Amino acid sequence: MSGVPAEVLAIVLLGATLVVAVVRPRGLPEAVVSVPAAALVLALGILPLHVAAEEARSLGPTIGFLAAVLVLAGIAERDGLFAAAGTWMAAASRGRPVALLALVFVVGSTVTAILSLDATVVLLTPVVFVTAVRLRLQARPHVYACTHLANSASLLLPVSNLTNLLAYRASGLSFVRFGAVMALPWLAAIAVEWLVLRRFFASDLVGRSVTDGGRRVALPIYPVAVIALTLLGFFVTSIVHIDPAFAAAAGAVALVVPTVRSGKASLRDVARAADVPFLAFVLALGLIVSAVSYRGLGSAVDHLVPHGSSLWSLLALAALAAVLANVINNLPAVLLLLPAAAAGGAGPVMAVLIGVNTGPNLTYVGSLATLLWRRTVRRHEAEPPTSEFLRLGALTVPPVLLVATLALWLSLRVVG
Amino acid sequence: MYVMLWLAEGTWEGCVDAAAPLIPGDARVSLLYVVAEDVLDAAGAAAEGLMGRWRPRPGLTEQMAAEATASGEALVAAAAGLLGRADVGQVIRRGRVEREVVQAAEAADLLVAARDGDRSRLGPHSLGPATRFVVDHAPCAVLLVWPDEVPDIDSIPPHPEGGRRDHSAPPHGPHPPRPAHGEPLPPDRR
Numbered sequence: 001m002s003g004v005p006a007e008v009l010a011i012v013l014l015g016a017t018l019v020v021a022v023v024r025p026r027g028l029p030e031a032v033v034s035v036p037a038a039a040l041v042l043a044l045g046i047l048p049l050h051v052a053a054e055e056a057r058s059l060g061p062t063i064g065f066l067a068a069v070l071v072l073a074g075i076a077e078r079d080g081l082f083a084a085a086g087t088w089m090a091a092a093s094r095g096r097p098v099a100l101l102a103l104v105f106v107v108g109s110t111v112t113a114i115l116s117l118d119a120t121v122v123l124l125t126p127v128v129f130v131t132a133v134r135l136r137l138q139a140r141p142h143v144y145a146c147t148h149l150a151n152s153a154s155l156l157l158p159v160s161n162l163t164n165l166l167a168y169r170a171s172g173l174s175f176v177r178f179g180a181v182m183a184l185p186w187l188a189a190i191a192v193e194w195l196v197l198r199r200f201f202a203s204d205l206v207g208r209s210v211t212d213g214g215r216r217v218a219l220p221i222y223p224v225a226v227i228a229l230t231l232l233g234f235f236v237t238s239i240v241h242i243d244p245a246f247a248a249a250a251g252a253v254a255l256v257v258p259t260v261r262s263g264k265a266s267l268r269d270v271a272r273a274a275d276v277p278f279l280a281f282v283l284a285l286g287l288i289v290s291a292v293s294y295r296g297l298g299s300a301v302d303h304l305v306p307h308g309s310s311l312w313s314l315l316a317l318a319a320l321a322a323v324l325a326n327v328i329n330n331l332p333a334v335l336l337l338l339p340a341a342a343a344g345g346a347g348p349v350m351a352v353l354i355g356v357n358t359g360p361n362l363t364y365v366g367s368l369a370t371l372l373w374r375r376t377v378r379r380h381e382a383e384p385p386t387s388e389f390l391r392l393g394a395l396t397v398p399p400v401l402l403v404a405t406l407a408l409w410l411s412l413r414v415v416g
Numbered sequence: 417m418y419v420m421l422w423l424a425e426g427t428w429e430g431c432v433d434a435a436a437p438l439i440p441g442d443a444r445v446s447l448l449y450v451v452a453e454d455v456l457d458a459a460g461a462a463a464e465g466l467m468g469r470w471r472p473r474p475g476l477t478e479q480m481a482a483e484a485t486a487s488g489e490a491l492v493a494a495a496a497g498l499l500g501r502a503d504v505g506q507v508i509r510r511g512r513v514e515r516e517v518v519q520a521a522e523a524a525d526l527l528v529a530a531r532d533g534d535r536s537r538l539g540p541h542s543l544g545p546a547t548r549f550v551v552d553h554a555p556c557a558v559l560l561v562w563p564d565e566v567p568d569i570d571s572i573p574p575h576p577e578g579g580r581r582d583h584s585a586p587p588h589g590p591h592p593p594r595p596a597h598g599e600p601l602p603p604d605r606r
Contacts, residue, residue: 021467021468022467030467030468097426118466118469121462121463121466122463122466122469122473125459125462125463126459126473126476126479126480129455129456129459129480129483129484130480130483132425133425133483133484133487133488134483134487136425136426136428136487136490136491137425137426138424138425138426139425139452139455139484140452140455140458143455143458143459144458146459146462147458147459147462150462203532203544203545204426204532204544206426206427206532206563207425207426207427207429207430207563208426209426210429211490211494275469278468278469281468282468285468329467330467331467331468360465363465364458364461364462364465365461365462365464365465366465366466366467367465367467370465370467374461374464374465388454388545389458
């Protein structure tokens with residue numbers, strides 16, 4: 001199949017994949033539709049097999065990397081890392097809400113940068129909520145700090161966000177250089193979040209708790225050491241030109257083996273942490289978007305996307321990426337924008353990441369489509385947040401985009 | 417007389433301290449704490465919004481709600497101890513805080529609430545959104561107490577018209593010259 005029908009069918013399949021990912025009919029995993037859709041794209045020749053093979057070769061290590069980081073975070077949780085972080089924050093805050101918020105910022109930014117935004121949203125946020133309620137302090141500012149930082153603080157390293165892992169392959173940057181370029185934008189984004197949240201929640205950050213935050217959970221030394229060594233491994237492998245995904249895999253194995261042996265986690269828990277349906281979804285989505293780009297949308301996006309590394313083009317690109325992320329979600333947005341941005345080098349790729357990573361804070365649930373759908377059905381476990389928090393998104397996202405992109409522009413001048 | 421005390425994180429001890437000497441000895445007293453549904457939802461919705469992550473942690477919201485309820489019960493029990501009265505009712509609700517408080521106060525004759533909001537800048541909007549809603553919609557009399565130190569009368573800035581006391585003019589501007597009605601300051605706490 002070729003020409004206009006091929007492009008139309010590819011777009012229809014992408015649409016179906018995204019709709020199912022948002023709607024989740026009957027609570028089925030997203031892969032149930034995305035994998036057959038990708039198979040159809042290949043079977044009908046919409047994406048030629050040699051292009052698909054190339055795409056899969058580039059996505060394969062990314063997905064392996066993702067799986068390793070998910071396992072690392074999931075097993076560390078089993079070992080009590082996040083529970084320990086919670087009781088540590090409770091003790092170190094000495095019951096002062098502003099101090100607790102500052103600690104949540106430090107821990108949230110660190111966890112997001114090293115163990116990815118998934119770890120912050122799924123594993124750290126519940127711990128922070130429980131920490132605040134046990135201290136009898138308002139949980140609201142701390143929970144929102146977590147959900148915001150999961151996005152804004154995911155700029156630093158390739159492992160911090162799946163979007164970064166995808167862009168990292170496309171940009172051709174080394175792990176170390178990626179981190180060096182993004183350090184300043186990362187700090188700038190966190191600083192803006194702090195200034196806005198501190199003010200926005202001023203009325204919730206009152207009082208002082210004299211309650212102790214429950215039994216102190218000791219920091220599990222072994223998982224912390226494994227994670228620290230894995231982080232070191234990322235830098236070392238990067239310097240000696242070995243794929244850092246190997247360091248992630250080694251770290252995951254080093255953590256899984258003793259945890260499973262001691263019975264703290266079963267192999268089922270490991271498989272659940274790796275989230276195979278999610279990995280299949282990412283591969284399938286990558287192939288479908290690749291087909292859409294290959295059949296003509298790629299050159300259309302290329303015309304639409306601002307080129308060059310001037311401050312204005314970087315700002316325009318970050319804003320475009322943020323808007324697209326809010327319309328169709330950040331994964332498809334980054335997959336669509338990457339080929340065109342990568343042609344311009346590291347600067348435009350990083351600007352796209354600033355947009356797709358920090359932009360979703362506008363809606364909290366990933367995209368406008370998700371938000372509207374969840375609002376409509378109201379049958380999911382959790383309802384999307386209220387207007388108060390959409391206002392917070394509107395207050396943080398534009399300044400974060402502006403300041404982080406400005407920092408990126410400066411960083412590109414210094415680091416190159 | 418049925419008095420209900422609405423207790424919230426950060427201000428509950430001050431609320432009990434301030435209210436205790438004002439509650440008549442023969443009054444029936446209940447302590448109310450509300451688990452904020454929107455905060456639970458915020459934590460859960462972020463996890464559910466991750467694209468492609470099929471059911472990242474089922475039951476998460478309910479686990480957190482159970483923790484919040486247990487903490488609320490402990491808070492109310494501690495407040496009952498602080499109040500030092502026999503036979504204090506304890507009410508835990510879950511939902512939108514301000515709406516639940518108004519609902520719970522339906523049978524009460526008096527609702528005692530601590531001011532929330534930023535108390536470093538007094539004036540219009542210094543009440544937080546939840547207290548503002550409760551003051552506006554409560555189905556009974558509301559006693560608003562300072563959860564910490566009562567501000568000095570000097571905290572009122574000078575009248576914008578240069579200190580002329582013209583009582584015929586309606587109060588306007590950021591700080592009305594007269595103390596707001598319904599905020600009794602007991603003499604011993606001035």
